[in-house]
Amino acid sequence: MLHVNENYSKIQASxxxxxxxxxxxxxxxxxxxxxxxxxxxxxVTEPLAxxxxxxxxxxxxxxxxxxxxxxxGPEQGYAFLREKAAKIDFxxxxxxxxxxxxxxxxxxxxxxxxxxxxxxxxxxxxxGDPVYxxxxxxxxxxxxxxANDGGRYAGLTYLTCDASNGFVPGPEATGDADVVYLCxxxxxxxxxxxxxxxxxxVDWANGRKALILFDAAYEAFIRTPGIPxxxxxxxxxxxxxxxxxxxxKTAGFTGVRCGYTVVPKGLVAxxxxxxPVELRPMWTRRQTTKFNGASYITQRGAEAIYTPEGQRETKxxxxxxxxxxxxxxxxxxxxxYGVTGGGDSPYLWVDVKGDSWAFFDRLLKEANIVTTPGAGxxxxxxxxxxxxxxxxxxxxxxxxxxxxxxx
Numbered sequence: 360m361l362h363v364n365e366n367y368s369k370i371q372a373s374x375x376x377x378x379x380x381x382x383x384x385x386x387x388x389x390x391x392x393x394x395x396x397x398x399x400x401x402x403v404t405e406p407l408a409x410x411x412x413x414x415x416x417x418x419x420x421x422x423x424x425x426x427x428x429x430x431x432g433p434e435q436g437y438a439f440l441r442e443k444a445a446k447i448d449f450x451x452x453x454x455x456x457x458x459x460x461x462x463x464x465x466x467x468x469x470x471x472x473x474x475x476x477x478x479x480x481x482x483x484x485x486x487g488d489p490v491y492x493x494x495x496x497x498x499x500x501x502x503x504x505x506a507n508d509g510g511r512y513a514g515l516t517y518l519t520c521d522a523s524n525g526f527v528p529g530p531e532a533t534g535d536a537d538v539v540y541l542c543x544x545x546x547x548x549x550x551x552x553x554x555x556x557x558x559x560x561v562d563w564a565n566g567r568k569a570l571i572l573f574d575a576a577y578e579a580f581i582r583t584p585g586i587p588x589x590x591x592x593x594x595x596x597x598x599x600x601x602x603x604x605x606x607x608k609t610a611g612f613t614g615v616r617c618g619y620t621v622v623p624k625g626l627v628a629x630x631x632x633x634x635p636v637e638l639r640p641m642w643t644r645r646q647t648t649k650f651n652g653a654s655y656i657t658q659r660g661a662e663a664i665y666t667p668e669g670q671r672e673t674k675x676x677x678x679x680x681x682x683x684x685x686x687x688x689x690x691x692x693x694x695x696y697g698v699t700g701g702g703d704s705p706y707l708w709v710d711v712k713g714d715s716w717a718f719f720d721r722l723l724k725e726a727n728i729v730t731t732p733g734a735g736x737x738x739x740x741x742x743x744x745x746x747x748x749x750x751x752x753x754x755x756x757x758x759x760x761x762x763x764x765x766x
Contacts, residue, residue, distance in 0.1 A: 436463025480673015
């Protein structure tokens with residue numbers, strides 16, 4: 360008899376964004392003439408940079424003839440992209456990361472879930488609360504947790520991120536965790552971590568022979584001097600951290616799909632007998648077995664991000680989103696709401712001082728605005744909503760007027 364993976368039944372209710380989609384669809388069905396402004400799911404709205412589009416057109420032309428045609432590429436990514444990423448994202452910032460420590464993929468979300476295949480089933484996981492649901496749900500699917508009880512899973516260690524710690528927890532409450540997921544700039548709170556705060560995590564991980572899974576998907580939004588863009592800016596991070604990078608928000612690749620993961624040489628986990636086992640060859644084997652690589656056309660587009668023109672164009676788009684966030688943050692603060700985020704992040708974390716799903720429904724029904732209820736990110740997210748700055752300026756300005764009327 361064929362049995363299902365019953366761990367899927369442990370996943371709480373439905374995936375957050377699926378539930379949002381259901382509620383929005385019901386609202387639109389009941390109000391077909393309403394213009395709904397979506398400030399919820401963090402999907403980009405502005406087009407790809409012209410230099411990226413031009414590079415992808417050239418790559419399509421390459422595929423049109425026998426001479427420059429590309430079939431299967433290297434599963435780890437083409438050297439032309441890995442070398443650019445290593446130099447501009449790391450080496451030019453004084454960070455020691457080599458091209459062959461970079462593994463190109465179809466996005467950070469996939470890698471955040473797939474990376475756990477390298478670890479034993481008994482490893483203990485720590486996550487922030489509130490938390491990006493993928494970190495939790497993929498570990499539930501893999502059987503590393505017990506049942507959900509009151510919004511938290513048995514077997515996971517939750518690190519509360521709230522106003523008292525600036526939404527940046529320290530390692531003091533990790534207990535006996537072997538792996539901790541960190542994301543800064545943070546999704547969903549928009550908070551950033553200082554070098555000193557991240558160094559404490561690195562020192563903890565090295566001291567415990569533990570691992571940091573560092574999601575840097577939003578590093579390109581950092582504008583405050585001194586805020587680290589990479590966990591590898593911390594002393595000793597190469598021996599205790601894997602970093603995920605994404606072109607989705609950096610360059611609008613949410614539909615194109617491309618990102619990469621950094622697994623340094625010498626980073627190890629341990630066999631049952633205590634023998635150190637290097638993770639980079641394991642990840643190489645996993646990718647070459649289960650992944651055929653991002654397309655040549657996609658990777659040529661990603662390479663163009665690193666040209667002088669691409670750097671200017673993508674920065675201008677990010678600055679546009681950050682200005683959207685600034686405008687909404689100031690408007691909400693003027694209405695008496697506490698807001699974290701913005702400035703170094705595309706997300707605003709708004710203290711609604713009440714039930715987050717009720718506030719979500721209120722804005723949807725009274726203002727035709729879609730946000731994301733904080734409760735969907737974990738127990739500590741209750742009382743907040745997340746607002747995304749990914750939208751047109753016209754919609755953002757209209758949303759501000761609707762906020763003023765509804766709130």
